[in-house]
Amino acid sequence: MLALARGDRAAFGAVFAALWPFLRQFCSRVLQDDSLAEDAAQGALMKLFFRATDFRPDGDVIAWALGIAAFECRSLRNRRTRRAEELGHPALATVPVTRSSPEDEAIEANLGVALREVLTSLRPLDRETLEAILRPGSPASRTPLLRKRLQRAFDRLRVAWRDIHGSDD
Amino acid sequence: MVPMTDRAVARRARRMYELGRARWAARTLLLVLPLLVVALWIGRPARLVGGLGGLIAVAGFGLAMLHDRYARAVQTGVLAGIPAFVLPLLIQAMHFHPLRDGMDPCVPASFLSGVIAGWVVSRRAVEEQHQRIFWAVAVVTTALTGSLGCSVAGGGGVLGMIAGVVAGSAPVVLRAGAARG
Numbered sequence: 001m002l003a004l005a006r007g008d009r010a011a012f013g014a015v016f017a018a019l020w021p022f023l024r025q026f027c028s029r030v031l032q033d034d035s036l037a038e039d040a041a042q043g044a045l046m047k048l049f050f051r052a053t054d055f056r057p058d059g060d061v062i063a064w065a066l067g068i069a070a071f072e073c074r075s076l077r078n079r080r081t082r083r084a085e086e087l088g089h090p091a092l093a094t095v096p097v098t099r100s101s102p103e104d105e106a107i108e109a110n111l112g113v114a115l116r117e118v119l120t121s122l123r124p125l126d127r128e129t130l131e132a133i134l135r136p137g138s139p140a141s142r143t144p145l146l147r148k149r150l151q152r153a154f155d156r157l158r159v160a161w162r163d164i165h166g167s168d169d
Numbered sequence: 170m171v172p173m174t175d176r177a178v179a180r181r182a183r184r185m186y187e188l189g190r191a192r193w194a195a196r197t198l199l200l201v202l203p204l205l206v207v208a209l210w211i212g213r214p215a216r217l218v219g220g221l222g223g224l225i226a227v228a229g230f231g232l233a234m235l236h237d238r239y240a241r242a243v244q245t246g247v248l249a250g251i252p253a254f255v256l257p258l259l260i261q262a263m264h265f266h267p268l269r270d271g272m273d274p275c276v277p278a279s280f281l282s283g284v285i286a287g288w289v290v291s292r293r294a295v296e297e298q299h300q301r302i303f304w305a306v307a308v309v310t311t312a313l314t315g316s317l318g319c320s321v322a323g324g325g326g327v328l329g330m331i332a333g334v335v336a337g338s339a340p341v342v343l344r345a346g347a348a349r350g
Contacts, residue, residue: 007236
């Protein structure tokens, strides 16, 4: 390191080979996060080489490198914490809901099974009316007769649901 | 940060090292540039200051980038050249009469300041591990710096200063050579 600090470029390879794995290992142990540790180790290495000419003959390379790496680890961790805080509740509230969560999908599937069970208990005419209206591409115009049948079918469905599941919510 | 291969990291680290080295080498300019400003301020020709000063600045920066020993040599050379830069100008400003044989008094002043510079540079060079290269770089820098002032007495002043540098260096170099055996 001292030779490199003086300007001997030939020492670069040896210094790099010694410091790079050492810094990676140190940052990995401190941060317990591989990607963050890689960033911290790279940042520390770049700072170390940028300031290599400032290295003093009476200095301890390991202590110096660890000092820079520790500072880099702390800075990165703080930066990540700050970013997480900045992206708190207000930001999460603006996240668009484009797809349902796995939990929602499971609930929806259960409801579908329960609904099909209840539908099988209805009269064929009520079941056909409900299926016709729930089918994709159902007619937009509803005749008075259809509306009447639909209302009756819904009333019976509600009663049947309450009989089987105890609540119509 | 994007994951990089070790070779890419090494290349980037090398670039950072060279940048840091350039930052460090730029300190040489802190010594050279004020001297050039002073030279212009006291009325030395702009072309002379631009030419010689530019050469000192560029060479100083480049040599300091290369290695510490060259940076030290340039620094020593510039500092040792300051008397050679100032003394002839002082003599001229005091309007000394020409010597008995019609010689400009700035010429012996240049010689004398050259002797001082040569002695300082040589004393400093013997402390170095690479004495010859240190001495050569320092003497050239001294000559360039001194020429900014010695040229007030024309070519004679510059030659006198260079002769003085050689004369001032000789005893120290000879003694160092004798000590090495």
